[in-house]
Amino acid sequence: xxxxxxxxxxxxxxxxxxxxxxxxxxxxxxxxxxxxxxxxxxxxxxxxxxxxxxxxxxxxxxxxxxxxxxxxxxxxxxxxxxxxxxxxxxxxxxxxxxxxxxxxxxxxxxxxxxxxxxxxxxxxxxxxxxxxxxxxxxxxxxxxxxxxxxxxxxxxxxxxxxxxxxxxxxxxxxxxxxxxxxxxxxxxxxxxxxxxxxxxxxxxxxxxxxxxxxxxxxxxxxxxxxxxxxxxxxxxxxxxxxxxxxxxxxxxxxxxxxxxxxxxxxxxxxxxxxxxxxxxxxxxxxxxxxxxxxxxxxxxxxxxxxxxxxxxxxxxxxxxxxxxxxxxxxxxxxxxxxxxxxxxx
Amino acid sequence: xxxxxxxxxxxxxxxxxxxxxxxxxxxxxxxxxxxxxxxxxxxxxxxxxxxxxxxxxxxxxxxxxxxxxxxxxxxxxxxxxxxxxxxxxxxxxxxxxxxxxxxxxxxxxxxxxxxxxxxxxxxxxxxxxxxxxxxxxxxxxxxxxxxxxxxxxxxxxxxxxxxxxxxxxxxxxxxxxxxxxxxxxxxxxxxxxxxxxxxxxxxxxxxxxxxxxxxxxxxxxxxxxxxxxxxxxxxxxxxxxxxxxxxxxxxxxxxxxxxxxxxxxxxxx
Numbered sequence: 001x002x003x004x005x006x007x008x009x010x011x012x013x014x015x016x017x018x019x020x021x022x023x024x025x026x027x028x029x030x031x032x033x034x035x036x037x038x039x040x041x042x043x044x045x046x047x048x049x050x051x052x053x054x055x056x057x058x059x060x061x062x063x064x065x066x067x068x069x070x071x072x073x074x075x076x077x078x079x080x081x082x083x084x085x086x087x088x089x090x091x092x093x094x095x096x097x098x099x100x101x102x103x104x105x106x107x108x109x110x111x112x113x114x115x116x117x118x119x120x121x122x123x124x125x126x127x128x129x130x131x132x133x134x135x136x137x138x139x140x141x142x143x144x145x146x147x148x149x150x151x152x153x154x155x156x157x158x159x160x161x162x163x164x165x166x167x168x169x170x171x172x173x174x175x176x177x178x179x180x181x182x183x184x185x186x187x188x189x190x191x192x193x194x195x196x197x198x199x200x201x202x203x204x205x206x207x208x209x210x211x212x213x214x215x216x217x218x219x220x221x222x223x224x225x226x227x228x229x230x231x232x233x234x235x236x237x238x239x240x241x242x243x244x245x246x247x248x249x250x251x252x253x254x255x256x257x258x259x260x261x262x263x264x265x266x267x268x269x270x271x272x273x274x275x276x277x278x279x280x281x282x283x284x285x286x287x288x289x290x291x292x293x294x295x296x297x298x299x300x301x302x303x304x305x306x307x308x309x310x311x312x313x314x315x316x317x318x319x320x321x322x323x324x325x326x327x328x329x330x331x332x333x334x335x336x337x338x339x340x341x342x343x344x345x
Numbered sequence: 346x347x348x349x350x351x352x353x354x355x356x357x358x359x360x361x362x363x364x365x366x367x368x369x370x371x372x373x374x375x376x377x378x379x380x381x382x383x384x385x386x387x388x389x390x391x392x393x394x395x396x397x398x399x400x401x402x403x404x405x406x407x408x409x410x411x412x413x414x415x416x417x418x419x420x421x422x423x424x425x426x427x428x429x430x431x432x433x434x435x436x437x438x439x440x441x442x443x444x445x446x447x448x449x450x451x452x453x454x455x456x457x458x459x460x461x462x463x464x465x466x467x468x469x470x471x472x473x474x475x476x477x478x479x480x481x482x483x484x485x486x487x488x489x490x491x492x493x494x495x496x497x498x499x500x501x502x503x504x505x506x507x508x509x510x511x512x513x514x515x516x517x518x519x520x521x522x523x524x525x526x527x528x529x530x531x532x533x534x535x536x537x538x539x540x541x542x543x544x545x546x547x548x549x550x551x552x553x554x555x556x557x558x559x560x561x562x563x564x565x566x567x568x569x570x571x572x573x574x575x576x577x578x579x580x581x582x583x584x585x586x587x588x589x590x591x592x593x594x595x596x597x598x599x600x601x602x603x604x605x606x607x608x609x610x611x612x613x614x
Binding site for chain 1: 402405406407426427428429430431432434435436438440441442443444445447448451452453454455456458459461463466467471472476479485487488522553597599
């Protein structure tokens with residue numbers, strides 16, 4: 001009898017950890033490279049020399065108070081958006097799904113726009129736009145849920161249409177608010193919509209990290225069931241997959257990840273769409289690799305994009321959303337043109 | 346050489362008085378009785394819309410009957426957890442659906458999910474079962490190929506391998522051979538026959554009367570949501586029986602175990 005076990009692409013611990021090591025190394029490399037560059041040159045030897053008092057050590061101030069928090073923020077944001085996109089592509093069984101497909105980002109944008117328009121939020125613990133955006137992201141999730149929910153299920157087609165419709169509706173309201181705003185408010189809103197990783201300190205990181213940790217654990221546990229979901233509802237259900245539970249986990253995890261990230265940094269696009277595809281191209285469609293792989297690669301990718309956005313124009317910063325789109329779109333088109341049969345169906 | 350397995354034939358499925366409909370005022374199944382024993386290959390035949398696929402779905406636990414009871418291995422199937430039932434029963438839907446470019450090996454491995462017990466990695470035991478199933482169905486050489494690039498018939502065989510990899514006590518197959526050519530259709534039925542001879546209960550929904558009557562131990566003929574005939578192929582594939590079920594003139598030519606069925610639409614009777 002012919003032995004064929006070797007030819008089956010099974011997921012062994014060796015294969016899994018091999019990929020995780022490679023993706024982790026990529027993310028680590030990005031983190032190591034990123035702080036070296038910036039609008040001013042700093043000396044690492046000086047920054048890490050703890051014998052110099054902080055007041056006399058601007059290098060250390062720049063490294064620890066601005067560059068590192070920003071890199072960590074890019075790290076958790078990229079990880080969240082990419083993981084959210086991968087989970088949503090699994091849940092909706094649609095390779096074009098991204099973290100913003102459910103309408104969470106437009107909801108978040110509307111929340112921020114309202115805060116800017118009404119001029120509230122000056123006296124809160126967190127910036128008003130962050131609070132407004134997060135509350136509206138959650139509200140959008142609840143609304144899309146209510147629209148799509150049918151007898152214990154979240155049917156794929158209904159969910160997709162509910163998300164897309166809510167997207168359009170909120171985008172229109174944001175446009176209306178923009179029209180009614182004065183010049184200063186408009187500028188603030190436009191800057192918010194382009195996304196920003198500019199931060200002093202770690203407060204935004206703490207707004208994202210808990211969601212990322214919980215969602216990642218929940219999604220990784222479901223990874224094998226997501227593989228079965230790709231073969232259709234009936235195949236998954238008759239294999240013993242609890243579809244109702246899987247849909248709730250996928251919906252909440254991807255929605256909360258997108259909401260947390262968008263409310264802290266604005267709607268940075270493309271990361272959540274292209275990173276899962278790039279990972280899939282390398283490892284195949286097995287979600288046990290695609291989900292954690294997207295998390296690691298997304299983290300590194302956004303750190304890299306942020307590095308470009310900080311340095312490309314010398315002293316002037318570009319919004320990271322522009323860089324992710326400029327780097328991401330051509331890559332996605334190349335993927336579509338050359339690898340479509342391997343990545344898409 | 347054919348190895349004869351001496352097995353006790355036990356009742357796997359027994360369904361009594363099944364009533365079911367998708368919408369309130371239309372019944373798809375009307376007081377249907379059905380059973381399958383271990384080691385038995387049962388062909389489920391009948392006109393379009395007779396309720397064959399629906400009955401299979403009920404057996405697989407996808408729907409719950411409005412009345413009547415389905416028992417599997419002595420217990421009502423509603424008492425099984427989905428995963429418990431999935432370890433004993435493999436169901437193959439009529440349409441295959443694959444949304445991402447998995448390899449053939451990966452798809453067959455998915456048949457092992459009910460046995461995984463929530464484990465993250467594929468166990469060596471899973472790989473062995475998948476590898477055996479692929480050898481039996483004859484798809485081993487495609488292990489690394491992307492399943493979405495295969496033809497319909499090739500995919501049907503991969504899906505059959507996935508069902509076999511589950512190592513179930515009962516196989517529920519909805520037209521597994523519809524897209525297969527003469528050679529592979531025969532090979533598929535030979536495989537089902539040998540699985541049945543090893544003690545597995547096999548239920549096959551089929552339209553190809555010649556093949557299904559040649560290889561089945563028993564045929565159940567559904568028409569209009571009711572069982573209109575149930576028995577050895579020689580009794581069910583008879584002109585008067587089929588004419589009543591299909592509402593068309595039928596001619597049956599028998600040659601030993603082989604039966605050819607001709608429809609006589611448009612001709613003068």
